[in-house]
Amino acid sequence: xxxxxxxxxxxxxxxxxxxxxxxxxxxxxxxxxxxxxxxxxxxxxxxxxxxxxxxxxxxxxxxxxxxxxxxxxxxxxxxxxxxxxxxxxxxxxxxxxxxxxxxxxxxxxxxxxxxxxxxxxxxxxxxxxxxxxxxxxxxxxxxxxxxxxxxxxxxxxxxxxxxxxxxxxxxxxxxxxxxxxxxxxxxxxxxxxxxxxxxxxxxxxxxxxxxxxxxxxxxxxxxxxxxxxxxxxxxxxxxxxxxxxxxxxxxxxxxxxxxxxxxxxxxxxxxxxxxxxxxxxxxxxxxxxxxxxxx
Numbered sequence: 042x043x044x045x046x047x048x049x050x051x052x053x054x055x056x057x058x059x060x061x062x063x064x065x066x067x068x069x070x071x072x073x074x075x076x077x078x079x080x081x082x083x084x085x086x087x088x089x090x091x092x093x094x095x096x097x098x099x100x101x102x103x104x105x106x107x108x109x110x111x112x113x114x115x116x117x118x119x120x121x122x123x124x125x126x127x128x129x130x131x132x133x134x135x136x137x138x139x140x141x142x143x144x145x146x147x148x149x150x151x152x153x154x155x156x157x158x159x160x161x162x163x164x165x166x167x168x169x170x171x172x173x174x175x176x177x178x179x180x181x182x183x184x185x186x187x188x189x190x191x192x193x194x195x196x197x198x199x200x201x202x203x204x205x206x207x208x209x210x211x212x213x214x215x216x217x218x219x220x221x222x223x224x225x226x227x228x229x230x231x232x233x234x235x236x237x238x239x240x241x242x243x244x245x246x247x248x249x250x251x252x253x254x255x256x257x258x259x260x261x262x263x264x265x266x267x268x269x270x271x272x273x274x275x276x277x278x279x280x281x282x283x284x285x286x287x288x289x290x291x292x293x294x295x296x297x298x299x300x301x302x303x304x305x306x307x308x309x310x311x312x313x314x315x316x317x318x319x320x321x322x323x324x325x326x327x328x329x330x331x332x333x334x335x336x
Contacts, residue, residue, distance in 0.1 A: 054190070057100045058182035060133055061092040062145055065175040065195050073193075073231075074224055078283035080233055084191050087179045094178075095135035095142055098213045101180050102132045103192055105230065129220035129229040131178055131194050134213040146198040146216045148172050178218055188235030194220040240284060242328025244315055248335040249304035255332045256304050257315065263301070266320030270296035273307040276331060279314040285323045288316060309334035 073083035107127040113120035135142060140163040144150045149170045154161045164170075180192040200217035220229045244259045263269075270288055272279065272295070282288075289295050296316060299305065307313060309332060317326040 054182070054184065054187070056182065056184070057097050058180055058190075059088070060094045060097055060101065060135070061087045061089075061179040061181065062094040062176050063087055063092050065177050070177065070195065070223055074228065076283055076285070077233060080191070080193070080231060084179055084181070084193065084233075087177065088181055092179075094145060095214070096137040097133050098136035098211060099134040102130075103180070103230065103232075104130045104132065127229060129194060130199075131180060131192065131196075131218045131220070132200075132216070133180070134215045136211050136213050138214050142214065143202065145176060146202055146214060148174060148197060175221060176218070190235075191231075191233045193223070193231040193233075194218060194229070195223055196221045240326045241281070242315055242317070242326050244313075244328045244330040246313070246330045246333045248333055250335070251304065252335050253308075254304040254306050255309075255313070255334045257313070257330065259315070259328070261317065261326065263317065267317050267325065269299040269301050269315060270318055271299050271305065271313055271315045272296050273305070273311045273313045273332065276310055276312050279312045279329055281314070281327050281329065282316065282324045284325070288318045288322045288324060290322075305332070307332045307334060309336075 069083060069086075073080045105127070106129075108125045109122050110125045111120055111122045135146075140150075140152055140161050143163055143165070144152050147165055149166050149168070149172075151164045151170060152161065153164075175195055175197055177193065177195045182190040182192075184190070196218045198216045199219040200215065202214050202216065204212055204214065206212050222228060223231060242259055242261055244257055246255045246257055248254075249256045270290075299315070305313065311332045312329050313332050314327065314329050316324050319325050
């Protein structure tokens, strides 16, 4: 799901995507909206085969609308325009479906099965049969050249559905999911795209001047208030921190300060995680390199 994006502007988006659905989990949503890294991690838990609502026919459309009110004095010398309402929807035609799919797009649907006869049945309708479930929907547009786009909403299908069986066309279930608030601030949509990873350090490691030491070289230059810190551990055991994560200077996960030039003492073949932190002790850039130490 992660691709390398080499450009930012002037991207042309072609193609559809995949639509995933799962029941809403407030705690998971709250955690996902903390940062782009947290949202990516959450989306990756949603974008699994068992959560696919169905393959899409006719593409998908995300709509955001708002109503405004302009208030002015009687002489129209002073005015102010404010947003009074806003709404968001995700529309898509679902081409591959079964009756379990209908249960997710129709809240009054009840499903039962007879595995001996090999039958699945849906009973649809009756206001008292509404299950009241709210879903999280993830639309994923994958683009290996220009980067992926993730659209995240929570809500339920508000358009009903129609089943048309034609001899020369697939039966498509059209659904319009109307967004409910993702959080307590009223967020309707979370849209994320990939951009060039300018915060990843390019680091090389070579033998240091003494046994058990390595010399790191990088092209990065520090801005005012920034400094380097690092940690070393067995290969594969370190991962890049999130942007603006706090840099720990105490405990087992503590970083060690580095002046940018001195050889680093470590074990040959270990990974070195190098971080640029700002004056507030937050991560702004990071990179990982395998240590090459003098024997």
